[in-house]
Amino acid sequence: MVKICCIGAGYVGGPTMAVIAVKCPAIEVVVVDISKPRIDAWNSDKLPIYEPGLDEVVKACRGKNLFFSTDVEKHVAEADIIFVSVNTPTKTRGLGAGKAADLTYWESAARMIADVSKSDKIVVEKSTVPVKTAEAIEKILTHNSKGINYQILSNPEFLAEGTAIEDLFKPDRVLIGGRETPEGRKAVQALKEVYAHWVPEENIITTNLWSAELSKLAANAFLAQRISSVNAMSALCEATGANVSEVSYAIGKDSRIGPKFLNASVGFGGSCFQKDILNLVYICECNGLPEVANYWKQVIKINDYQKSRFVNRVVSSMFNTVSGKKVAILGFAFKKDTGDTRETPAIDVCKGLLGDKAHVSIYDPEVTEDQIQRDLAMNKVSVVWDAYEATKGAHAVCILTEWNQFKELDYQKIFDNMQKPAFIFDGRNVVDAEKLRGIGFIVYSIGKPLDAWLKDMPAIA
Numbered sequence: 383m384v385k386i387c388c389i390g391a392g393y394v395g396g397p398t399m400a401v402i403a404v405k406c407p408a409i410e411v412v413v414v415d416i417s418k419p420r421i422d423a424w425n426s427d428k429l430p431i432y433e434p435g436l437d438e439v440v441k442a443c444r445g446k447n448l449f450f451s452t453d454v455e456k457h458v459a460e461a462d463i464i465f466v467s468v469n470t471p472t473k474t475r476g477l478g479a480g481k482a483a484d485l486t487y488w489e490s491a492a493r494m495i496a497d498v499s500k501s502d503k504i505v506v507e508k509s510t511v512p513v514k515t516a517e518a519i520e521k522i523l524t525h526n527s528k529g530i531n532y533q534i535l536s537n538p539e540f541l542a543e544g545t546a547i548e549d550l551f552k553p554d555r556v557l558i559g560g561r562e563t564p565e566g567r568k569a570v571q572a573l574k575e576v577y578a579h580w581v582p583e584e585n586i587i588t589t590n591l592w593s594a595e596l597s598k599l600a601a602n603a604f605l606a607q608r609i610s611s612v613n614a615m616s617a618l619c620e621a622t623g624a625n626v627s628e629v630s631y632a633i634g635k636d637s638r639i640g641p642k643f644l645n646a647s648v649g650f651g652g653s654c655f656q657k658d659i660l661n662l663v664y665i666c667e668c669n670g671l672p673e674v675a676n677y678w679k680q681v682i683k684i685n686d687y688q689k690s691r692f693v694n695r696v697v698s699s700m701f702n703t704v705s706g707k708k709v710a711i712l713g714f715a716f717k718k719d720t721g722d723t724r725e726t727p728a729i730d731v732c733k734g735l736l737g738d739k740a741h742v743s744i745y746d747p748e749v750t751e752d753q754i755q756r757d758l759a760m761n762k763v764s765v766v767w768d769a770y771e772a773t774k775g776a777h778a779v780c781i782l783t784e785w786n787q788f789k790e791l792d793y794q795k796i797f798d799n800m801q802k803p804a805f806i807f808d809g810r811n812v813v814d815a816e817k818l819r820g821i822g823f824i825v826y827s828i829g830k831p832l833d834a835w836l837k838d839m840p841a842i843a
């Protein structure tokens with residue numbers, strides 16, 4: 383029986399391994415982590431992450447061929463294939479701070495593999511890492527090898543949160559990079575056979591190591607660039623009377639551009655886009671390519687601009703001050719169908735409003751109060767468990783996550799219980815602005831023609 387061990391039971395390690403286990407009953411999969419609370423949660427009825435469809439997959443194979451454990455060393459020693467899916471955040475101090483990837487967790491995982499291994503291993507980079515990381519990992523492993531043969535593969539993950547299970551069941555592609563040697567090719571083939579249990583062979587791409595590592599950063603940079611492009615257009619739409627949804631639809635009909643990922647928003651969030659672009663920028667700088675670095679940096683600058691533009695719009699519309707006013711925040715997660723708040727634009731928007739002394743009342747269906755308080759550390763906010771409670775007595779409502787339930791709220795009831803004039807700032811274009819104007823709201827929708835009121839109150843930083 384092939385044994386797989388995955389180091390890191392997070393948003394990627396947990397769902398990815400659960401899907402491998404459910405699709406490959408003859409493979410034993412153990413997910414290990416140094417965090418006991420995380421592993422306990424994976425072994426309980428309340429999994430540590432919210433992801434549609436995940437509960438069913440885990441229930442189908444946990445205790446059969448899927449296990450979660452804190453006994454990291456034992457399971458690493460026993461495995462044939464080791465996935466490393468630890469976090470690779472942006473460095474906060476030292477060389478490359480604010481840009482480079484922090485590989486501390488990765489390196490300690492690699493050293494531990496070298497320490498405990500007694501048989502040959504295939505080590506798979508699942509985490510998103512800088513291009514050439516495999517070389518560094520290879521050095522750590524081979525310098526401590528005690529005669530053991532290690533093959534390093536790059537197998538980046540492309541799942542998006544909120545649709546992780548769907549993405550894993552039907553990936554657009556699986557990418558495997560390896561050394562172009564007989565041993566390297568054999569290792570690539572072994573991993574390919576795992577995925578071939580459910581992924582059509584033509585969707586499994588094999589490349590050299592550096593192409594696979596770089597493709598992950600490139601994919602995220604291209605995706606984020608599309609959002610910054612449409613968000614840049616949204617500002618121009620507001621200035622000219624064009625409607626960004628109409629523009630997106632019209633350009634998306636061009637098959638070379640395509641319709642997906644063209645929704646203007648308050649800004650992109652999530653643990654990956656910003657981190658991976660910063661990492662790409664740093665790699666470009668290290669390789670003496672400042673023009674290329676500056677090109678990609680602009681994607682993040684536009685994202686920051688979009689978030690502050692939204693805050694400025696809120697404040698300027700409300701007579702240039704939100705001091706002492708109640709502002710309801712609907713949605714705190716970085717996108718719908720997840721409880722994840724990493725890099726969510728809601729953090730920057732709330733901090734901006736709190737900076738102007740607003741009283742902020744937040745409702746999100748999946749994010750816990752503890753998490754919100756941690757994200758907004760040092761600031762006083764109230765977190766409530768109902769959209770009507772959040773909006774009661776409020777001067778304004780900001781919609782920051784596109785949860786489906788926000789489309790179906792009773793906006794007449796919300797209007798009746800708010801201060802007047804009542805404002806709605808829709809950062810995700812989820813509400814029917816015309817209908818809400820009919821009720822009496824002053825409505826701002828990103829990238830849409832402005833109400834007369836908003837035109838008279840320009841947002842100047």
Ligand SMILES: NC(=O)c1ccc[n+]([C@@H]2O[C@H](COP(=O)([O-])OP(=O)(O)OC[C@H]3O[C@@H](n4cnc5c(N)ncnc54)[C@H](O)[C@@H]3O)[C@@H](O)[C@H]2O)c1
Nearest residue numbers: 390391392393394415416417468469470487491509510539
């Ligand atoms: N979140 C996503 O949607 C996504 C998608 C694709 C790729 N990625 C990449 O995958 C990687 C993991 O992301 P994530 O969101 O799952 O992170 P995460 O923080 O949710 O999970 C990482 C886990 O690794 C554990 N860990 C760290 N060092 C360890 C060690 N030495 N031994 C055992 N466990 C250890 C941590 O305790 C944590 O539980 C990152 O590189 C990320 O960029 C993430």
Ligand SMILES: O=c1ccn([C@@H]2O[C@H](COP(=O)(O)OP(=O)(O)O[C@H]3O[C@H](CO)[C@@H](O)[C@H](O)[C@H]3O)[C@@H](O)[C@H]2O)c(=O)[nH]1
Nearest residue numbers: 539540541542543609643644645647650651652654716717
């Ligand atoms: O048209 C769009 C699409 C997305 N977003 C925002 O962009 C962010 C990221 O969304 P999404 O890409 O769907 O979620 P992630 O889970 O961050 O997934 C991205 O990051 C992962 C981690 O690297 C990759 O694996 C995925 O392929 C990649 O889509 C969110 O804040 C979205 O609201 C928009 O504003 N407009």
